[in-house]
Structures are given as C-alpha cells and as structure tokens.
Amino acid sequence: MGSIAHKQEEIMGRTLAEKVWEQHVVRRAEGEPDLLYIDLHLIHEVTSPQAFDGLRLAGRKVRRPDLTIATEDHNVPTLLGPIADPVSKTQVETLRKNAAEFGLRLHPMGDAGQGVVHIIGPQFGLTQPGMTIVCGDSHTSTHGAFGGIAFGIGTSEVEHVLATQTLPAYRPKTMAIEVSGELPVGVTAKDLILAIIAKIGTGGGQGYIVEYRGEAVRKLSMEGRMTVCNMSIEAGARAGMIAPDETTFEYLKGRPHAPEGEAWDQAVEYWKSLRTDDDAVFDKVVEIDASTLTPYVTWGTNPGQGLPLGESVPSPESFDDPVARAAAERALEYMGLTAGTPLRDIEVDTVFVGSCTNGRIEDLRSAAEILRGRQVRTRTLIVPGSMLVKRQAEEEGLDEVFKAAGAEWRQAGCSMCLGMNPDTLQPGERSASTSNRNFEGRQGKGGRTHLVSPQVAAATAVTGRLTAPADL
Amino acid sequence: MDAFTTHTGTAVPLRRSNVDTDQIIPAVWLKQVSRTGFEKGLFAAWREDPTFVLNDPAYEGGTILVSGPDFGTGSSREHAVWALQQYGFRVVIAARFGDIFRNNSTKMGLLPVVLPGETVEALQAAVEADPKLEITVDLVERQVRWGGEVASFEIDDYTRWRLMEGLDDIGLTLRHADDVAAYENGRQPWLPTTV
Numbered sequence: 275m276g277s278i279a280h281k282q283e284e285i286m287g288r289t290l291a292e293k294v295w296e297q298h299v300v301r302r303a304e305g306e307p308d309l310l311y312i313d314l315h316l317i318h319e320v321t322s323p324q325a326f327d328g329l330r331l332a333g334r335k336v337r338r339p340d341l342t343i344a345t346e347d348h349n350v351p352t353l354l355g356p357i358a359d360p361v362s363k364t365q366v367e368t369l370r371k372n373a374a375e376f377g378l379r380l381h382p383m384g385d386a387g388q389g390v391v392h393i394i395g396p397q398f399g400l401t402q403p404g405m406t407i408v409c410g411d412s413h414t415s416t417h418g419a420f421g422g423i424a425f426g427i428g429t430s431e432v433e434h435v436l437a438t439q440t441l442p443a444y445r446p447k448t449m450a451i452e453v454s455g456e457l458p459v460g461v462t463a464k465d466l467i468l469a470i471i472a473k474i475g476t477g478g479g480q481g482y483i484v485e486y487r488g489e490a491v492r493k494l495s496m497e498g499r500m501t502v503c504n505m506s507i508e509a510g511a512r513a514g515m516i517a518p519d520e521t522t523f524e525y526l527k528g529r530p531h532a533p534e535g536e537a538w539d540q541a542v543e544y545w546k547s548l549r550t551d552d553d554a555v556f557d558k559v560v561e562i563d564a565s566t567l568t569p570y571v572t573w574g575t576n577p578g579q580g581l582p583l584g585e586s587v588p589s590p591e592s593f594d595d596p597v598a599r600a601a602a603e604r605a606l607e608y609m610g611l612t613a614g615t616p617l618r619d620i621e622v623d624t625v626f627v628g629s630c631t632n633g634r635i636e637d638l639r640s641a642a643e644i645l646r647g648r649q650v651r652t653r654t655l656i657v658p659g660s661m662l663v664k665r666q667a668e669e670e671g672l673d674e675v676f677k678a679a680g681a682e683w684r685q686a687g688c689s690m691c692l693g694m695n696p697d698t699l700q701p702g703e704r705s706a707s708t709s710n711r712n713f714e715g716r717q718g719k720g721g722r723t724h725l726v727s728p729q730v731a732a733a734t735a736v737t738g739r740l741t742a743p744a745d746l
Numbered sequence: 747m748d749a750f751t752t753h754t755g756t757a758v759p760l761r762r763s764n765v766d767t768d769q770i771i772p773a774v775w776l777k778q779v780s781r782t783g784f785e786k787g788l789f790a791a792w793r794e795d796p797t798f799v800l801n802d803p804a805y806e807g808g809t810i811l812v813s814g815p816d817f818g819t820g821s822s823r824e825h826a827v828w829a830l831q832q833y834g835f836r837v838v839i840a841a842r843f844g845d846i847f848r849n850n851s852t853k854m855g856l857l858p859v860v861l862p863g864e865t866v867e868a869l870q871a872a873v874e875a876d877p878k879l880e881i882t883v884d885l886v887e888r889q890v891r892w893g894g895e896v897a898s899f900e901i902d903d904y905t906r907w908r909l910m911e912g913l914d915d916i917g918l919t920l921r922h923a924d925d926v927a928a929y930e931n932g933r934q935p936w937l938p939t940t941v
C-alpha cells in the first residue's frame with residue numbers, strides 16, 4: 275500500500291497542499307500521523323490559559339518563543355476604558371502574565387499592534403506563502419489566503435505546539451473549489467464564500483484542505499482572499515488555501531516581517547513554485563460559476579443556510595433530506611421567521627461591521643462608500659479588526675464618514691462577532707453582521723444573526739431592512 | 747488523559763444536527779482560566795428549556811451521547827470536550843463530526859464514534875424506547891453493541907492505541923526532539939520570526 279502510494283506520487287504532480295505539507299514533515303513513520311513543523315503560532319487570551327498551566331505543571335518551556343505571537347482580542351471592550359467584567363479581566367491578565375513568564379511577544383489592549391489575531395498576522399507580514407500556521411481558533415484558516423496551510427487547534431494542541439513547535443497530524447484529503455467566471459459588480463468575496471457553503475453544506479469540507487482556484491479567485495484582492503479562506507471552517511474544511519501570485523507578493527512587500535533584499539528574491543522564487551501542478555489530482559472537485567452570483571444572506575442558524583438576497587425564507591418542506599428539514603424548522607423558529615417572507619422584508623435592529631472575516635481596511639472602505647452622505651436607521655457598530663486598520667481608516671477619513679452617518683466607531687477587537695465583550699444582542703434582537711457565524715446565541719443569548727457582506731451590512735443600516743446596495 | 751478501552755453505560759439521544767460548539771458551551775463560559783467547572787455550562791442555553799433531553803430524568807446518568815450529524819462544528823474551543831466529560835459523558839456517537847472537535851476529543855480521552863446515519867437513528871430510537879438500555883462501546887473491538895445489535899466503527903490504529911494507553915501526545919513527541927532539532931537546522935532562511 276505504502277509503496278503504491280509512493281509510486282503514484284512520483285508519476286503524478288502534486289497539489290499545493292501536498293507541497294506545503296511535505297515541506298514540513300519532521301518525521302514520518304508507518305502507521306503514525308506525520309509530525310509536522312509549525313512555522314508560526316498565534317495565541318490569544320481565550321484558548322491559551324490552560325495550555326500554559328499544562329506547561330508549568332510539567333516543567334516545560336516554550337520551545338520557540340520567536341515563532342510565537344500573542345494578542346488580546348476576544349474579551350476586549352471596544353469602547354475606551356478598562357475591562358469592566360472581572361472574569362474577562364482575569365483572562366486578559368492571565369495572558370499577560372503567561373507572555374511575560376514564557377518570554378512571548380504580546381500586543382495588549384491599547385498597543386498600536388493590537389487586534390484580532392487573524393488580522394494582525396498578515397498585517398505584520400508574519401503570514402507568508404508556504405508556511406504552516408496554527409492558532410487555538412478555528413478561523414486560522416484565514417492565513418491560507420497566502421498559500422500556506424493554516425488551521426485551528428484546541429487547547430491541548432496549543433500546549434503541544436508551545437512545548438514542541440510541532441503537531442502530529444494526518445494529512446487531510448484535498449479538494450479543489452474551481453470558481454470560474456467573474457464576480458458581477460456589487461458581489462463580493464463574502465457572497466462567494468456564503469454561496470459555496472450553501473452549496474456544499476457545513477459538513478461538505480470535513481476532512482479536506484480546500485484550495486480555491488479559478489479566474490474569480492485570482493482576481494480577488496488579498497483582503498477578499500482572506501475573507502474566503504476565513505470561512506472555510508464554516509464548510510467544515512480543515513483549512514482553505516489560495517496559491518500565491520503577484521497579488522500576494524505585492525501585499526507582502528515592505529511589511530515589517532517580510533524578507534528583504536536578496537532574501538526577498540529567494541523567497542519569491544520559492545513562492546512561485548507553490549502552485550498545484552497541472553497533472554495533480556484532487557480527491558474532490560467542486561465547481562461554481564461566479565458570474566451567476568448575487569449578494570447572499572443567511573436566513574438560518576448555520577452558515578450553510580443561506581440564499582441570494584432576492585429570494586424568500588424557504589419552507590422546511592422544500593428540503594428532501596429529513597435532517598435538513600428538521601434543522602430548517604428549528605432554525606425558522608429560533609430566527610422568528612415565516613417561510614415565504616421575502617428576505618428583503620426582514621427588519622434588523624443592529625448592524626455589525628467587523629471581525630476577522632470583514633474587519634480589514636477594504637471592508638471598511640466599501641461600507642463607508644455606501645454610508646457616505648447617508649444616515650443609518652439602526653444601531654450600527656463599526657469595529658476595525660486591528661488598531662492598524664483603525665489608524666489607516668482614520669487617516670483616510672472613514673471614521674468621519676461613519677460618525678456623520680450616525681454609526682458608532684469603535685476600538686479594535688472581536689466584539690459582536692461572538693459577544694464575549696459588552697457588544698452583544700439582546701434576546702430576540704436581530705442583526706445583519708459581517709462576521710462568520712449565525713449560530714444560536716452567537717452574538718448574545720437569544721440574538722438572531724444574518725450573515726452578510728460589508729456592502730449589504732451598510733445598505734441594511736440605511737434602510738433598516740436586509741438590503742443590497744443596488745437597491746438604495 | 748484517561749485511558750479508554752471499553753465502556754458500558756446508558757445513552758442520551760440528542761435529535762439535532764449541526765450541534766456547534768457554541769451550543770455545547772456558550773462563549774461566556776470560555777472566560778474561565780481553569781480546566782474545571784465546565785459541566786455547568788454544557789448546552790447552557792438549551793438546558794433552560796424544560797423539555798430539553800438533558801432535563802429528562804429518564805436519561806439521567808447517561809454517559810453516551812447519541813447525536814444527529816455534524817456534531818461539534820464551529821469553534822475550536824476544547825472547552826466543549828471538557829464540558830461533556832465533566833458532565834459525565836465518555837462517548838459521543840454521530841454520523842459526522844467537526845474535525846477540530848474530533849481531534850480535541852481524542853486528545854482528552856472522550857471517544858468520538860462515527861456510525862452511519864441510519865445506525866445512529868436506530869440507536870436513538872432504541873434508547874428512546876428503553877432509556878435504560880445498556881450500550882457497550884468497545885474500542886478494542888471497534889464495536890458498539892446494544893440489545894442484539896452490533897455496529898462496527900473505524901478509528902485509525904495510532905489514535906486507538908494512544909486512547910487505550912491514555913498517552914500524552916507531548917511526551918510522545920518529545921522523544922523525537924532530535925528530529926525536530928535537525929528539521930530546524932534546515933528551515934528556509936527567509937522564514938519570519940516574531941522578534
């Protein structure tokens with residue numbers, strides 16, 4: 275078996291995922307998972323305290339503090355001032371103590387480099403093509419936009435990486451999502467990924483590393499690519515990735531941790547080899563035509579329950595599969611929606627623009643463009659993904675646009691993406707949110723979430739109903 | 747972690763799909779910095795509903811959770827595994843699991859068992875008909891047995907061995923510290939550091 279697989283590898287080309295994986299195998303033994311080297315480990319306050327406790331108990335050190343970076347994001351308030359919740363405060367202080375004790379770089383609240391963990395890695399140029407990146411957070415898949423393998427891990431694995439800078443893992447299968455055609459004007463990376471998840475389902479990617487390919491993907495900016503890869507986990511995938519190209523190199527060049535001079539040239543030469551060979555075979559291929567897409571929105575309580583904004587709330591009977599039917603029934607009940615209601619008629623109380631899905635500068639620019647000269651009718655929170663994004667937005671005057679429209683301009687953090695800080699929905703409240711999860715209670719107990727792009731979020735803020743910018 | 751070879755107990759049928767980790771343990775519970783006390787947060791929102799299955803005295807003491815497909819999707823929070831274990835569950839049976847949840851479970855000695863959808867349904871029905879039904883989950887034989895039924899499940903040899911021995915992954919990896927050091931010497935020179 276082993277030898278046949280080996281032979282096949284010799285005659286067939288390799289996928290991008292296979293190339294990056296092979297490059298990181300420290301040890302391979304028959305009947306065991308590969309031991310994989312980890313190039314970058316990102317840490318935040320929520321999933322790390324028990325891992326540091328484990329290290330202390332066993333008398334272990336962090337093997338490579340120089341490949342580790344920590345930030346405070348999930349718990350931090352987005353209004354100026356200290357953390358009011360004593361439990362959140364303890365968690366953040368615990369991270370500070372651990373970072374000091376183990377000698378790790380930390381970007382605390384108020385620091386110019388602080389922000390959501392998946393926003394700051396790319397901003398610093400720490401996220402580069404061909405790397406393996408992990409974090410105790412499922413949306414680590416974001417970093418795959420640069421052509422590396424990046425995935426979320428649990429706290430036991432966080433401890434493992436801290437202690438050894440490696441992880442034992444079986445290589446997932448490979449899936450290609452081929453996106454042909456071009457996204458129509460007004461249709462974004464967020465709409466594309468929502469459409470993909472609606473198509474393959476929340477379990478469709480389980481056991482796979484997905485490579486997004488095709489014309490529409492190549493045309494996306496780095497921000498757009500990160501939005502797509504970010505939500506790979508919502509399709510169940512272990513990771514999502516996009517082969518690096520000129521867009522990637524352009525984004526990276528000159529960032530604080532990007533290689534320079536001769537090292538840059540060497541790196542680029544290697545990065546250019548990071549593409550799926552023409553004769554490589556994926557375990558599964560999914561095709562989608564971008565030119566047919568329109569703005570997407572979710573109506574239910576998992577990210578696969580989404581539809582084009584022009585459609586209506588579906589009837590549970592329209593699902594053949596009994597499991598999907600039961601899920602739809604339950605979702606409509608939780609969401610307080612009636613089958614047949616046009617999605618455009620759904621009124622929202624709150625609009626949230628932010629998160630590691632859509633909290634980057636390009637997202638804020640596109641929301642500002644719609645809000646310029648208009649007024650919001652709902653509570654509207656604009657939360658930059660990082661302090662660097664915040665500064666850049668302010669330099670461009672976007673904050674003034676938001677404030678003039680009546681929206682709230684906040685400090686950086688995860689905020690209403692998961693409601694661990696004071697930014698939450700009240701029971702029964704409904705939001706249009708640019709985040710990635712519409713799970714029950716995700717934005718606050720009893721809260722109801724509709725996932726949308728930043729453009730749809732902004733247009734919705736203006737009308738108070740789910741709205742596409744073209745309808746304004 | 748606790749070793750797992752075979753376990754016999756009663757079950758709790760959870761007739762829901764896409765049981766994401768936000769449901770298993772809502773975010774407010776993740777603020778704790780300790781590793782204990784998470785059983786109180788298990789399915790916290792759903793448990794407020796008196797008809798929720800965990801509130802049904804018929805299933806009290808159940809140690810095997812039998813769920814609809816896509817259990818443990820979403821967030822990577824290992825707290826979901828801790829909550830299930832601390833509540834008393836040793837096994838979760840479903841047709842599909844979120845990958846990260848499944849990984850986290852096997853690190854902690856909570857056994858995730860994948861059975862075909864119809865088998866899970868049949869098992870749920872059997873438990874609903876007789877909540878005191880004894881179920882054996884046998885990792886050695888890779889079988890789930892109840893009544894006269896036997897269902898085989900797959901699990902890779904390595905993970906099975908690790909679970910049966912209750913072995914800590916870090917200790918196993920540290921035995922290969924030389925390989926790690928050798929790999930580190932050959933890393934590409936331009937790779938970034940955080941310093």
Ligand code: SF4
Pocket residue numbers: 347348390391392411413629630631687688691692709710
């Ligand atoms: S923004 Fe949301 S999804 Fe992203 S890391 Fe924070 S909580 Fe997780």
